[in-house]
Amino acid sequence: MLRLARENSRWGHRRIQGELARLGHSIAASTVWQILHTAGIDPARRRGGPTWREFLSAQATSVIACDFLHIDTISLQRLYALIFLEHRTRRLYVAGVTAHPTAAWAIQQARNLATGLGMRMDSLFLLIRDRDSKYTDAFDAVFQAEDIEIIKTPTRAPKANAHCERVIGTLRREVLDHMLIFGEGHARHVLAVYQRHYNAHRSHRARCQLPPQVHGRPPPVLKPASRKVLRTRVLGGVINEYRYAS
Incomplete structure (x- = not known):
């Protein structure tokens, strides 16, 4: 546990609890916090929850949301990525990256997403988006053809699309704030690996x-002390993943 905290300075006690749970260790978040506190490791900064709580909780199984993420390269070029997030599964889709996000480009990314989701589109009934001019009637029509209703957030109200805003913040805190992006191809690779x-x-x-893609907990580890934990460095070590050696 202390190793995870030292090797991942941005992980709080709940994130460490989640990694331990994924490794098969059942331990309360309060216990993780206490151990870290005793060891002199401060918890990560706490963040507030989203608004629209009741609505989104009731509709989570049928909601997908989208938003634009901007990325500044080392040459000061600004790139844009269109992302989608399923509320129920928290599954992330990076639809595309471009330096020129036109309405026609956004429409094509929507079509690509619809094709890629296939039968999964049948479980979606609502799309949350803001009022960006790149979301045209033709963009909405891609989803309306699948009987998905479009919900536009109020003007200048990013918290109305809280889940997308939060995953954009996660992308920045965990990856983009710790890497130099050299160009469009590099940005596309980084986002694909993080996805x-x-x-x-x-x-x-x-x-x-x-x-998001895991549907059940791993079996408990009977003799954890006898098994070696391996670390996989993702994106050159910006992110760490842990697994038991086979």
């Missing part, structure tokens, strides 16, 4: 510390 980590490995409090 795989986010969906297949990273624990999520909203899912009882399970990653």
Whole structure:
């Protein structure tokens, strides 16, 4: 536990609890906090929860949201990534990256997403988006063709799309604030690698510390002391993943 805290300075006690749970160790978050506190390791800064709580909780199984993320390269070029997030599973999709996010480009990314989701589109009924001019009627039509209703957030109200705003913040805190992005191709690679980590490995409090693509907890480890924990460095060590040696 202390090793995880020392090797991941931005992880709080709940994030460490999630990684331990993924490794098969059942331990309360309060116990993790107490151990870290006793060792002199401060907890991570706490963040507030989202608004629209009742609405989003009731509709989570059918909601997908989208937003634009901007990325500044080492040459001071600004890039834009269109991201989608399923509320129920917390599954992240990075639809595309470009330096010129036109309405036509956004429409094509929406079509690509609809094709990639396939049958999963049948479980979605609401799309939350802001009022950016790049979201045109043709963009909405891609989702309306799948019987998905469009919900526009109020003007200048980012908290109305809290889940997308939070995952954008996560992308910045865990990756983009700690890497130099050289260009569009590099940004696309970095976001693709992080998407795989986010969906297949990273624990999520909203899912009882399970990653989006994992549907059950691993079996408990009977003799953890006899098994070696291996660390996998993701994106050159910006992120660490832990597994038991086979």
